[in-house]
Amino acid sequence: xxLGLAIWFQKVLLRRKRRxxxxxxxxxxxxxxxxKNKERPSILRHSASHVMAQAVQSLYPQARLAIGPAIEDGFxxxxxxxKPLSADDLARIEIRMRESIAQDYQxxxxxxxxxxxxxxxxxxxxxxKVELIQDIGAETVSIYRxxxxxDLCTGPHLDSTGQIKAFKLLSVAGAYWRGDVKKKxxxxxxxxxxxxxxxxxxxxxxxxxxRKRDHRKMGRDLDLFSFHDEGPGFPxxxxxxMVVVSSMLDFWREEHKKRGYVEVRTPIILNKELWIxxxxxxxxxxxxxxxxxxxxxxxxxxxxxxxxxxxxxxxxHSYRELPIRxxxxxxxxxxxxxxxLHGLLRVRAFIQDDAHIYCLPEQVKEEVIGVIDLVLHLYxxxxxxxxxxxxxxxxxxxxGSEEMWxxxxxxxxxxxxxxxxxxxxxxxxxxFYGPKIDFHIRDxxxxxxxxxxxxxxxxMPERFDLDYVxxxxxxxxxxxxxxALLGSIERFLGILLEHYAGALPLWxxxxxxxxxxxxxRFSEYARKVERRLKDEDIQVEVDDRNESIAKKVRDAQVEKxxxxxxxxxxxxxxxxxxxxxxxxxxxxxxxxxxxxxxVKEKIGNKVS
RNA sequence: GCCGGUGUAGCUCAAUGGUAGAGCAGCUGAUUUGUAAUCAGCAGGUUGCAGGUUCAAAUCCUGUCGCCGGCUCCA
Numbered sequence: 001x002x003l004g005l006a007i008w009f010q011k012v013l014l015r016r017k018r019r020x021x022x023x024x025x026x027x028x029x030x031x032x033x034x035x036k037n038k039e040r041p042s043i044l045r046h047s048a049s050h051v052m053a054q055a056v057q058s059l060y061p062q063a064r065l066a067i068g069p070a071i072e073d074g075f076x077x078x079x080x081x082x083k084p085l086s087a088d089d090l091a092r093i094e095i096r097m098r099e100s101i102a103q104d105y106q107x108x109x110x111x112x113x114x115x116x117x118x119x120x121x122x123x124x125x126x127x128x129k130v131e132l133i134q135d136i137g138a139e140t141v142s143i144y145r146x147x148x149x150x151d152l153c154t155g156p157h158l159d160s161t162g163q164i165k166a167f168k169l170l171s172v173a174g175a176y177w178r179g180d181v182k183k184k185x186x187x188x189x190x191x192x193x194x195x196x197x198x199x200x201x202x203x204x205x206x207x208x209x210x211r212k213r214d215h216r217k218m219g220r221d222l223d224l225f226s227f228h229d230e231g232p233g234f235p236x237x238x239x240x241x242m243v244v245v246s247s248m249l250d251f252w253r254e255e256h257k258k259r260g261y262v263e264v265r266t267p268i269i270l271n272k273e274l275w276i277x278x279x280x281x282x283x284x285x286x287x288x289x290x291x292x293x294x295x296x297x298x299x300x301x302x303x304x305x306x307x308x309x310x311x312x313x314x315x316x317h318s319y320r321e322l323p324i325r326x327x328x329x330x331x332x333x334x335x336x337x338x339x340x341l342h343g344l345l346r347v348r349a350f351i352q353d354d355a356h357i358y359c360l361p362e363q364v365k366e367e368v369i370g371v372i373d374l375v376l377h378l379y380x381x382x383x384x385x386x387x388x389x390x391x392x393x394x395x396x397x398x399x400g401s402e403e404m405w406x407x408x409x410x411x412x413x414x415x416x417x418x419x420x421x422x423x424x425x426x427x428x429x430x431x432f433y434g435p436k437i438d439f440h441i442r443d444x445x446x447x448x449x450x451x452x453x454x455x456x457x458x459x460m461p462e463r464f465d466l467d468y469v470x471x472x473x474x475x476x477x478x479x480x481x482x483x484a485l486l487g488s489i490e491r492f493l494g495i496l497l498e499h500y501a502g503a504l505p506l507w508x509x510x511x512x513x514x515x516x517x518x519x520x521r522f523s524e525y526a527r528k529v530e531r532r533l534k535d536e537d538i539q540v541e542v543d544d545r546n547e548s549i550a551k552k553v554r555d556a557q558v559e560k561x562x563x564x565x566x567x568x569x570x571x572x573x574x575x576x577x578x579x580x581x582x583x584x585x586x587x588x589x590x591x592x593x594x595x596x597x598x599v600k601e602k603i604g605n606k607v608s
Numbered sequence: 609g610c611c612g613g614u615g616u617a618g619c620u621c622a623a624u625g626g627u628a629g630a631g632c633a634g635c636u637g638a639u640u641u642g643u644a645a646u647c648a649g650c651a652g653g654u655u656g657c658a659g660g661u662u663c664a665a666a667u668c669c670u671g672u673c674g675c676c677g678g679c680u681c682c683a
Contacts (some may be wrong), residue, residue: 076678084612173678174611181680185611188678220619229656229674287682332683337609338674340681352683438683450683487683519640546640554644568642580643588642 041194045070047107047158048097048167048193049077054149055096056081056189059089065151066128066177066186073446074192078175080128081187090169090189097167104162105146109155117141121152128177166200167193215443215497216343222502222559224493224510225344233341233348235490240510243539244496245489247508249329251381251606252353252486259374261325261355266307268331272297277463278306279399283432287334304330305457305482308356309464317468322478323359323367329489330354344494345449351489357481358466364479368415368437368454375439375452375485381606382496383505388448389421390438392429399433400459408456409435433457434482443498451487451495456480503560503582506599507606509539513599514561516543516552518568526567529577529592536596538603557582562608563599 049068052075056063060081068077112120114133120143121129129152133141144153146161158164169191177183194200211217219225224241227234237245253263269291275281280288280302289300301307308326317324333349340346357367379387391412394405412435416423423437430436439452457480460466467475486492496504506512513533515526523544533540543552549566556564564580571577576589602608 086613171677172612175679176610179680181610185679187611190678227675232674334682337681339609339611339679341675346682350683354683453683484683489683491683516643518642521640546638548641548646549643550641551645552643557644564643566643570642578642584643586643 042070043156043158044164044195045075045193046153047161048164048191049075050107050144050146050149050151050153050157051097051100051161051164052093052169052189052191053077053079053151054100054147055093057149059092059096064128065126067132068151074170074190076175076188076190078177078186078188080177080184085172085187085189090172093189094167094169100147101161101164103147104160106160107157108145109142109157110145111140111142113140114138117143117152120150124150164193165195166197167191168200168204213498213501214343215345215494218497218502219344219494222510224497227343232338233336233346235344235347235349241493243510244493244504244508248382248486248489248492251507252329252378255374255378256325256327256355259325259370260323261327263327263329264308264311265328266304266311266330267301268333269293269298269300270307272299274306274310275299278309278460279433279463280306283397283399287336289333289335300333301330302332302334303482304328304332304352304354305356305460305480306464309460309466309480312358312466313464317358317478319360319468319470319476322468323357323363325355325357327353327355344490345443345447347488347490350491352484353486353489354482354484357483358461358468358478359481360468360476361479364411364456364481365415365418367481368412368456369418371454371481371483371485372415372419372421372437375454375483378485379439379441379452382492383499384441387439387441387451389416389423390426390429390440391416391423392426392431392436392438394435395428395430395432397432398430399463404458405435408458412437412454412456431455433459439485439487441495441499443495449491449495451492452485453483453487455482457482501560505606505608506562507603509560509562511541511559511561512539512603513563513565514541514543514552514556515565515567516549516556518549518566520544520546522567522569522572525572529565529567532592533596533599536600538596538599553580565595 046069049070053065053068056077056079057065060079060083062081064080066078066080069075114136117133118130121133132152141152142154143150144155144157146157169189171190173188173190174185175188176185192200192203194203219241222240223238224244225238226236228236256263272281272290275288280299284302288302291298291300307330308328311326312324329351331349332352336346336348341348357371359367379385391409393409398405416437434455434457436453436455438450440448440450442448461477461480466478466480468478470476496508504510515529515533517523517526523542526542526544530540530542543555545552549568553564553566560582562582564582566578566580568578570589574589575592577592577595578586578588579590579595580586
């Protein structure tokens with residue numbers, strides 16, 4: 001169980017190394033050095049996956065081979081095997097792998113005509129390999145052999161198994177054949193390999209570090225939020241968690257006001273007819289919660305757009321009013337599969353920082369650019385630079401015409417191009433109502449989570465018959481842009497906690513200052529200091545427990561409280577404060593008013 | 609939802625078929641402390657839940673719920 005985390009953490013390591021890898025790959029392209037190739041972790045790891053498959057088949061001859069690639073941070077191999085593999089089995093497999101490495105088998109490549117290869121793998125009773133070859137268009141395929149093990153593979157590989165110096169099998173998990181829920185579930189073994197034991201050890205060490213910054217643990221330790229069996233996937237925000245969220249939302253509202261957004265609020269439960277009209281009934285039903293009111297069917301909203309459309313339609317609009325930027329910090333509920341719930345990062349109810357922009361067709365690009373500019377500004381303000389952008393296009397199951405989709409995709413692409421933003425293209429991954437640009441941020445384990453999204457929608461205005469009166473006095477169809485920037489407030493909080501390892505920036509800290517007394521007789525003065533800080537809207541607490549100052553400092557450090565104000569004989573006498581920061585800086589005898597001003601200024605400027 | 613794992617005090621973990629324990633947190637008292645844990649005492653559990661096997665179940669079996677890691681899906 002613990003090992004499972006390892007796979008993901010490796011991504012964190014590798015993200016750092018990626019730059020180096022890139023440089024390597026470029027130089028390889030120039031001289032295609034065989035030796036350099038051999039230094040690439042992906043080659044090492046792919047070779048390790050072959051060695052693992054060999055070990056598995058030697059221990060469990062009934063295991064059929066599926067696929068076994070190197071991944072960003074290690075490798076895996078999928079097996080069709082009736083016996084469930086346990087941690088003990090992984091240890092046995094590792095031992096068998098070591099034997100193979102000690103034998104130092106050569107990796108040998110061979111090319112086979114397609115038909116011969118199919119025959120070959122049929123004879124070895126490897127149906128998954130046969131299926132793979134049948135799907136490969138090429139006339140010839142390559143196989144790699146080491147010892148008695150043969151696998152369909154394009155390579156390249158190490159020279160021999162002996163070059164695998166440090167590896168570890170990390171976890172076993174289920175995975176559908178070809179990622180298809182309707183196909184058979186296979187057993188996937190994850191592992192990793194490095195060129196030296198030191199690298200492997202340091203990786204495992206950092207894995208342990210990463211576990212410490214899991215937002216779920218910090219939520220408990222810092223008393224920010226909790227989950228309960230009574231509502232799986234539904235987060236409970238505690239008072240301190242709410243303080244953080246309020247700070248986030250205050251800032252969010254300020255930035256939105258500046259950019260011409262208006263805020264609305266729409267009901268959580270709405271008549272089923274509305275959802276049929278919007279298309280959610282048809283396309284999103286399995287993710288929705290339903291209820292009955294006075295014999296009528298209602299649904300709990302999974303999205304805010306239909307409600308916003310009702311507001312838009314509540315009166316006649318002129319082209320002069322557009323764009324209308326209608327925002328809502330809306331509580332949405334989505335029935336997610338139980339197996340995907342993950343702390344605050346994947347929940348069943350969350351606040352979406354949503355907005356719908358109703359605009360003229362010729363305003364689309366400018367509006368999209370405005371949204372992207374705002375999303376990047378928000379991320380920067382929260383201290384994020386590690387995000388990536390993806391553009392997703394028309395899926396199979398969708399509403400709207402081909403032409404609408406082409407227009408919509410074109411506008412998004414152009415906006416990204418104008419802003420010179422690099423992005424990854426995801427063909428067929430768009431929402432059912434339009435193409436989208438997504439912004440992803442990574443968690444401490446290297447997992448990438450979608451936050452911001454900008455989705456163009458030429459279809460919803462049709463369904464709701466939205467219109468505006470143009471310059472020509474005729475009715476026209478507005479364009480609708482859905483967008484969320486932080487995405488889910490809960491998810492964003494989770495990511496923030498991991499990003500800062502719980503030491504949130506001052507302006508977001510649930511407790512910004514803790515006043516602590518050296519002895520009981522200083523409580524009164526400490527309360528006075530507290531009062532003064534509270535008057536200035538600073539989040540402050542007093543710790544006047546009957547404990548040593550060392551203990552109080554320790555507790556505050558563990559809670560990562562930005563400022564510790566220490567009150568003793570000296571401070572009371574001089575009417576001053578002594579301040580320790582969570583970074584260990586210590587300043588004695590400060591003037592309270594000066595300290596207060598400094599803190600206020602830092603909060604205002606969003607600096608730590 | 610699927611595959612595998614897992615569930616003992618608020619938290620972290622012991623107890624491998626024979627009387628459920630520890631540290632931290634909590635409470636009480638002593639101590640009145642100068643920058644990462646003062647000392648002592650007390651309290652805290654139908655071992656997730658429901659069945660079953662057994663003279664005896666935290667421990668073995670079945671079911672169920674939650675959680676963890678993946679798969680799939682998504683903010």
